[in-house]
Amino acid sequence: MxxxxxxxxxxxxxxxxxxxxxxxxxxxxxxxxxxxxxxxxxxxxxxxxxxxxxxxxxxxxxxxxxxxxxxxxxxxxxxxxxxxxxxxxxxxxxxFDLGDLFSGSGTGGGLGDVFGGIFGQRTRSRGTGARRGADVEREVTVTFAEAVEGKTISLKLTSSSACPSCAGTGARAGTVPRVCPTCTGTGFTSTDSGGFGMAEPCKDCKGRGLVVDDPCPVCNGSGRGTTSKVMHVRIPAGVVDGQRIRLRGKGVPGERGGPAGDLYVVIHVGSHPVFGRRGEHLTVTVPVTFPEAALGAEIKVPTLGGSPVTLRLPPGSPNGRTFRVRGRGAPRKDGTRGDLLVTVEVSVPPSLQGAAKEALETFQTATSGEDVRAELMNLAAKEA
Missing domain, CATH: 1.10.287.110 (DnaJ domain)
Known part of the structure; x- marks a missing residue:
């Protein structure tokens, strides 16, 4: 260059x-x-x-x-x-002559002093050849309950690592690589143009600083192999769909003393037939009868992974009203739990026969003087 x-x-x-x-x-x-x-x-x-x-x-x-x-x-x-x-x-x-400019023309200064230091230092600092390992990303799917309560899962990871046959040297067993004579082991060569030191990766050793005369037959001289390992990863309680968990140093091992990369685990959460999620709170919709909603009642409500709880409905509970059962939601970071939000849904029977039908007709007659749509009609008329 x-x-x-x-x-x-x-x-x-x-x-x-x-x-x-x-x-x-x-x-x-x-x-x-x-x-x-x-x-x-x-x-x-x-x-x-x-x-x-x-x-x-x-x-x-x-x-x-x-x-x-x-x-x-x-x-x-x-x-x-x-x-x-x-x-x-x-x-x-x-x-004027650029050579004079870069050499300083005998003054002891010039741009050669400015730029030579830059690349001289860079060549030495990068000569170690240490390289950080690559990051790895894996996707896992957990059930709704596992996401709420947390779970330890097993991940099989296949990644590049030091060749087990040559221990990462790239040389056949019983031999060792030699220091590259071109770059003297730094991995870089430099050119001097009028006092201006330039550095670039050594073409003979491709930046490794070492030359392999007898390549390892397993890795063909690359020094890298493929390893598989099973890692146990703890999915924390309360994770949400799409959350990305970072595990430092659990990715691909580094080369020549470099640090390992990171492992990123992307969580996908399955749905639940009964419960939903609203942040730290769980949600559930519970059907109730008209008499329970109108007269009030004590009903059983399911909880995730626990025994049912008793919820007291006050008389006149409207359809769609939500009640809160404290401490039965998803775990928080401080160890406490969110709440269970219970929405009641008045269940209308598809058909009525006999005494049930007669009772409802009697109720209808008794309340015939009440117009539940009167307020709605008045509002509509005012806006017309």
């Missing part, structure tokens, strides 16, 4: 952030892109691999306040690019 190439790279555009973006925004953008473009998720995708390298390079500069300041000053100085002597495209040229 030449000096011209580096200065013309717009790291803000690569990460998709504004030039005045704060550190948190830069970090968030990097994490999103790194997760999307990670080599473990894009096997044999050269375009994604190159994009991942550009994103990592951009973040290494913009996440460091001093490097970012130096980068901004350089971009301001050159207006976002370099016009070299004799350059095409009608861009014109500098009237």
């Amino acid at each position: 030449s000096t011209k190439d580096w200065i013309e790279k717009d790291y803000y555009k690569i990460l998709g952030v504004a030039k005045d973006a704060d550190a948190a925004t830069v970090k968030k953008a990097y994490r999103t892109l790194a997760r999307e473009l990670h080599p473990d998720r894009n096997t044999n995708d050269k375009a994604a691999e190159e994009r991942f390298k550009d994103v990592s390079e951009a973040y290494s500069v913009l996440s460091d306040p001093e490097k970012r300041k130096q980068y901004d000053e350089a971009r301001t100085l050159f207006g976002g690019g370099i016009r070299t002597p004799g350059g095409g495209g009608g861009g014109g040229s500098f009237g």
